[in-house]
Amino acid sequence: MRRFLPLAFFLSSALLTGCAKGTEPMPAPVYLLDQRWVLTEIEGHAPSQQPGSSATDLLLSSVDSRDSGRAPCNRYGGNYQLTAGTAQLTFGDQFSTYAACADQDQEARYFQLLPQVARYVISNRQLSLYDAEHAQPLLVYKAAE
Template identity: 70%
Template sequence: MEPVPAPVYLLDQRWVLVEIEGQAPSQQPGSSATDLLLNAVGSNNTGQAACNRYGGSYLLNSGTSQLSFSTQFATYATCANQNLETHYFQLLPQVTRYAISNRRLALYDADHPQPILVFKAAE
C-alpha cells in the first residue's frame, strides 16, 4: 500500500478510533469516543481518549509511510472505560507506519501485518 501524501490527507484531520487490535472499542456510559489529530504545524498531536484529553509529538518521515509517536501525556480523570484508554496509550508509541484508504487511517507496529489501531475520518 502506498501512503497518501501526508500534508493533504493525514494532517489537520480529526480521526476517530474504530478498531483497537482488530476489535471495535467499547463505549461505556460517561466515556468519550477516542480521537486523534496530527497538527501540521509543530509536529504535535492532540486528542480525546475515553476519559482524558491527551497529546504528545509525532515524527513523520516525508515521502514515506513511516510515522511514530512519543509517549503521550494526559489529564487525570477516570471513567468506566479506563482500560481501553490505558491500552490505547500503550499502543500509540508502538506505531511505526501508517496507511490511508477509503477515509480510514490504519496504524501499524513493526511486528504485525494487521493494523493495531484504525481510525475513520471525522465528518
C-alpha cells in the same frame, strides 16, 4: 516581448524537470494532517463505549508536529514524527489529564499502543496504524465528518 519567450520556456521547463516524480521526498498526504480521526478498531475489535466515556480520536497538526485527542476518559497529546517520502509515523511521549471512567482499561491499552506505531496506511478515509512486525493494524480510525 517575443525574444524572452524562449528563455521563459526554458526556465519553466528546467523548473518542472527538477520537480519530476521520484526526485524529491513526498510530503505526508494532506488529508492525514489537520484531520480529526475517530477510533473504530483497537487491535481488531470495536472500542467499547461506556456511559460517560468519550469516543477516542486523534488529530495530527501540520503546524508543529504535535498530536492531540480525546481518549475515553481524558484528553491527551504529545509529539509525532513523519519520515518524508515514506509511510513511517511514530509517536513520542504522550501526556494526558487524570480523570477516571469506566473505560480506563481501554484507555490504558490505547496509550500503550501509540508508542508502538511505526507506519500508517490511508484508504477510503480510513487511517490504519501498524507496528513494525504485524500485518494487522493496531489502531484503525475513520475520518470525522
